[in-house]
Structure formats: C-alpha cells, structure tokens
Amino acid sequence: MEQGNKAATALPVVDARIYPRGGLDVLSRAEVARLRDASAGGMHELLRRCALAVLTSGSASDDPRAARDLYPDFDIQVTQQDRGVRIDLNKAPAMAFVDGEIIRGVAELLFAVVRDLAYMAIELGPQYAADLESGEGITNAVFGLLRNARILHPSDPNLVVCWGGHSISRDEYLYTKQVGYELGLRGLDICTGCGPGAMKGPMKGATIAHAKQRRTNTRYIGVTEPGIIAAESPNPIVNHLVIMPDIEKRLEAFVRIGHGIIVFPGGVGTAEEILYLLGILLREENAHLPLPLILTGPTIAAPYFEQIDRFIRLTLGDAAASRYEIIVGDPVEVARRMTRGIKQVREYRIAQRDSFYFNWSITIPEEYQRPFVPTHEAMASLDLHQGRPAPALAADLRRAFSGIVAGNVKEESMQRIEANGPFEIHGDAEMMQALDALLRAFVEQRRMKIAGDYKPCYRVVT
Template sequence: MNTDIEEVVIRPEGSLQILSYQEASQLCDVTQQGLNELLRQCALAVLNTGSNEDNGLALLNKFSKFEITVSVKGRGVQLIIRNAPRHAFVDNELIVGLKEHLFAVIRDLLYARNDVLNSGHFDLQRSHGITNAIFHIARNAGLVKANTIPNIVVCWGGHSINEDEYQYSKHLGYELGLRNLDICTGCGPGVMKGPMKGALLGHGKQRYKNGRYIGVTEPGIIAAEAPNAFVTELCIMPDIEKRLEAFVRLGHAIIIFPGGAGTMEELLYLLSILLHPDNNNIPLPVILTGNAASRDYFDAIIDFVSDALGAQACELLEVIIDHPRDVATKMKLAMEAVRQDRKASSDAYYYNWRLKLELDQQLPFIPNHENMHNLNLHKNQPVHQLASQLRKAFSGIVAGNVKADGIREIEKHGPFKIVGDPVIMQAMDKLLQKFVAQKRMKLDASDYNPCYTIEHPTNPL
C-alpha cells in the first residue's frame, strides 16, 4: 500500500504569490545551475519533520519518488508536490506550520541565490562583505527586528541525546521562558527542540505574547535535522559558515548543551571568535550546562579544550551542572550587560556588527579528503586560528556522518584521514571515542562506523 500523498497543489501566501516566471523556472531547473534539487532536498526535510531519521542520503533514497515543481498561473504561484510523506498532512491538508517552513525554504533559496550570491552586490571574498550578506538574508527572513532590547539566547547541542538530557533542556527552556527570553537554535530535534518547547510554556505562563522561536539552518544539514514543530521563524543560510556567523551576530548569549561532533564544531567556532584579540572586550556570555549525568561529558569537553587550546580557552567557558534556574537567571542578567555595551558602543541591539571574524572563518570549507588531510592542526599558529582549523575538522566529521554529499564522499573514498600535532590528535581521538561510546554521533548509533581515522603515535594511519 502506498502511504505517500500522490499529488497536492499548494498556493503560497504573501510575497511568494507573485514570483516571476524566471524564479519559478529556477525552482524547477534540475540542472546543476538550477535550484530544483536543493528545493527538493529542503522541502522533503521540512515535510519529514518528526522523523527519527538523521541520514540525509537515506532520507532521499527512502522518498526517491518525491517531486516538487513550481508553476506561475494567472492568479499566482502553485507548488505541485508529488509522493510526499503522509504524516505531513491532516485530512489531506498540509499542516500549517510545515507550510510556513516550506514557504521559508523557497523564500531563502531564491533570495540567497538571486539577491546575494549571484547579484554582484556583495564582495563574498572579503570579511565585511560576507557579514553584510548574512545581515541581508536574516533581514529578508524577518529575523532582524528594530526597537527590541537584547533578548535572544542561542541554544546549541545535539540531536542525538538521551531522554534525561532532553528533559533538562526543556526545563531550562521553561526557565528562560519565565524570564521572557527568546530562543534561537539550529531548529532540529533533541536539544534544538527542547528549549523551544519549554520556553513556549514559560512564555504562556507569563502571558508573554511576543515569544520568538528562531531556527537557523543550511541546505546541507536540513535533511539530517528537519525543522522541529516549535520553530516559528525559519531561516536557511547558504552554507554552514554563514549559519554559524548568523548565530553569533543575531544572538546575545549562548547556552551549550550536550551533543556530539556538531556541537563541538559550534563550540570551536565560538572559541575561534572569543579567542581573537580584537574581541576581548565584547560581551558574549557562554554557559555549558546539562543534567547531573552529563558531568562526564563536559569534563571530557574541558579536557579536550585544555589539551588542544590551553588554559586561556578554558577560562572563557563556564560549566553549570543540573541548575537550570541559575543558568536562566545568569542569562537574564547578562542581557543587561550586553545592552549597556551595545548602547555605549552605538552597536545595533539586533545584530552584533563589532565582532571580528577573519575570512578563514567565513569562507565555506569543503569537507573532502584532500581538505581534511591538509588542515593545519598544529600549535605553530595563534590559538584562535587553531580553533578555527579544529572547527573544520569536526565540520568534516559531521558531513561524513549525516550530510548526503559527505556520506557519498566516504562511500567513494573511505574515511577522512585527520593528521596533526600528536597531543591534539590524541585528545581528539579520546574525545570522539567517548562520543561514540555515549552514542552521540548519530541517532541510530548501534552500528556506527567512524567516517574518519586519526593519526597519532598509538594509532598510526
């Protein structure tokens, strides 16, 4: 029995009602220059919200007959969807929240391609040009709101977590909601969902009607981390680097929950910014937190950071175990410090323009075998640059674990080979082994095969 929806026609709302014929053609173009395959992948992920699948290639294979086309009619635009997952519909009507996410996909893919990447209006080979492009994408998605005080807490953490860790993230989200703080996450399941669900309850109790539940993703990872149902403001950045920068530019404080390789990528990206000498006096509060059973996880994180980056990096990280109320209170107090700093520096409340990022942190990193092998994972460089290189190593592991292109790369050429300073390599191997043992690498970790090998004295390649 075919359980998929054979065909459904959806008419977009708002500005998407008046797409041009050229834009519709781009969305239907199946060539490498077109957007149809990207639209298909992102749309399928949105319609698969709630699934326990975290393998982008497996999802595409499972729904190999899924199609989405766009046509311009006299009365506006039509989306024609074929062989869609039935659980995205109620009585053959697409769930409203998923419809909103689907429209956000179309909006962001078109805007990023036509108004940013191919427009010639932004110098995407210079740091400020990239930062400016991210601002324009975020503003077009409605994420940039004037006349609001600093209020956004970015929550990072894994999609592959246990139930106790999820409940803790939801409890902390509830405490944040009681303090009228807004939530921004990577928009997927697990720790990206828990704080939003908790905050929704907290906002409701406080009758806070302006609560924001912001999800920021990118095409390569959306299939592995479909937007959760609580996201009300979805934005798809063109690549992982712009996604990461969007978090630190839009957010006012950051909470890091337990996670896996993706969470380490985010933490190392953050450290590469905080360790930059030009950012010493810019407040961006960071707290690592989890339930009582997650203490060993955070001990392992701090050990790795200490071995790889040194005491200076460790001093930037505050760990609070099993005290969600204390974390929320600190976040609330931190918002006033951020507000005062932005006011004194005349920086915008809604976008952190002052943070210094180097071009190496912003240009897209392509995780293929050559680039992974050539990473500079040695201590003969400034510590913030080393953190940036380590971020790329973990980005490659994420790609090999869950992204369709990365999985194909591993299937074709075997595991990535990671080489570097013996002390760093040993620390990295030790950390990743703990992630594997704690089942943090993938949702279905029962038969996890590492997509990497790490060279160090006790484990030569």
C-alpha cells in the same frame, strides 16, 4: 490548497496545491519569473530535498537519504501566478496533512524553503560572486538573508542561541526542556539549529513558560543549511526557519543574532560550534565584547563537560576556558546567569550604538567565513599543531569537526567516504590523542547517530 488522490505507494502520499502567504504573496511578475526560473534550474533538486525535509518534520532519522528513499516520487514545482506564486506538490508525505489540509506550521516552513533558496539563487547568484570575496561582503550577505527571512527584529535583546546534539540521552533532553522553561519564564526567546534533541528541548520548554506568562509574540528560530536539513529536519516548534547557504554562514548567523549562547551536551557538531565561537572571542578585537556563554547539562553530563574543558585547555589554553562557565544540574541558575549576561549585552550595545538585532561589533575574520569543503585532501592538510595562535588553531580544529559532521550526515561527503575510505586527520601526537579520546567518547556515548551502529568516517593519525 487543493487535495489530490493518494498514490499507491508504500507510504501514503498526497498531491496538493498551495498558495503561500507572507513574503511570497506580494511579488512583481518579474520577481515571480526569476523565482520560477531558479526553482526549475540548477536548484530544483536542492529545493526538492529541502522541501521533503520540512514535509517530514519531526522525523526520528538522521540519515539524509532516508526520506528520499521513503518518498522517491516526491516532486515540487513553483508556478507563476499574477503577483504571486503557486506551489504544486506531487506525491508529498501524507504526514504533513490533516483531513486533506496541510498543517499550517509545515506550510510556513515550506514557504521558508522556497523563499530562502530563491533568494540564494537570485540575490547570491554567480553574478554577485565578487561581493562574497571579502569578509564585509559575506557579513552583508548574512544580513541580507536574515532580513529577507524576517528574522531581524529591532526589539530589546532577548534571544538565546542553544547549541547541543541531535542524539542525546533522555535525561539530557529533559534537562534542555527545563532550561528552556526557565528561560521562557524570564521572557527569553530561543534559537537553535532547528533539529531534534537539544535543538528541540529548549523550544519545547519555553513554549510552556511563554504560555504561563501569556506571551504570544514568541520566536523559536531554526537556523540550518542545505547539507544538514535533510538529516536534521525542523522540529515542529520552529516558527521562524532560515536556510543559510553553507555551514560558515549558518555559524555567523548564530553569532550575529544571538544575545547569549547556551551549550548542551552534543557530539562533533556541538564541538565545532564551541571552537568556532571561542576562536572568534579569543581575538584581541573581540576580547572586550560581552557575550554570555554557558555550558550546561544534567549531573550525569558532568564528565562530558570535564572532557570538553580539558580538550579546550590543552589545545587553545586557559584563556579560551575563561570565556565560558560550566553549570551542571541547575536550570534556574543557568537562566539567571543568562538573563544577567544579556542585560550587560544590552548596556554595551547602547553605549556603542550598535543594533540589538544584529551584532555588527564582533569581528569575524575571513578564515572563519570561507566555506570549507571537506575533501580527503583538505582534511589531511589541516594544521593541527601546538604553537600556532589560538584563533588560527581553533579555525582548523573547527574544520576538522565540520568534516566529521559532513561525513556523518551530509550525502555528498558520505559518498566521498564510501568511495575513498575515512578522512584522515593529522597533527601533534598529544593533540591527536586528546582528539581521538574525545571522538571515541562521543561514539561510546552514542552522540554520533540517533540509531544503529556508528561506523567512523574519520581516522586520527597520531
């Protein structure tokens, strides 16, 4: 890397030249030319936004426009070299550098951004649109993205996906660290949405446990997507980052690579993830699949999980609640139950001759795979009425929460709401009352935003 002069801006910035290693350093000239053309074309603004997110890794803001406003002149260029690429950074955040050298972990995340966005532009471009018209094609695309990111390892099952909010209390955060510590002592690796809060805590706890157990080949996987990464920049512990094209492929990636799932307290994004998974597990073809699912938090979070449980039973029925267990205030028991559950997953995969590193056996219907664009019309037309099959209702409930997530943290949706007012959500009176109560609780408990007053991006119509 070559160090440049700091620009005279409000915050210190750096000009730098970086030569990627691993995955981007052994390329043909044709591949480099395609990567350069993709980064200079329609994806350049996306590349700039995602690169800025990782260069400000550890930021406490969840406003997707904050980093852009702080570093308005930042730019990134991918330049062709013989058999490789060079990344030029102009007016990059100085916080990503130490004594003129880019922090190694930040550099790795930056390379991951270039790798994944280039893969999307080249391998999932318009000429391959027909391949994404079927559920099988979408799953193959998810597999290809994960394999290209070197996420898929043919080793014994040990990957725990941890879901939870980016805006949680201090006690809840410490609890996620304790659970991560107990998981790490048992040789389990961690996968999260890569951001702060409940996405960082389990990784942080696991690092200490892995060090005590002298485990060096450890994985802290962060799975994100372009619309979220700017608001939830990767936490510093992530050592494997993968950017999926949209939220649906991100959710499928979690389910395909995870061997067990733990849900910590969170907000609408966490509710979206729970509904996505339960809707899939409630399908008849998935009823027999072992996949441990534990909802857990400190003792003070007991009312939170009681409310989540009531909402799930009201909307999806007791069958949905039977697919998870709630453990409050006991990190050791959480880790023990998860370890036993993953052992059952291993035995099942062996019996079914399914891979350990990618769950091919689980059936994910196309309605769960198709990207949902949360426009005002799409949100108002969601079919949230009793009497529908639970998997279908779960799919639309998931979309409702996904739209609220977008309204909270995705710049495009925020602009729609600023122009046209809040999204409206319609449905059965009882269901809408329960939904409204749940969302109000999230607001009152400050689970929507990290800082500042929250202005709802939605309106529940009862």
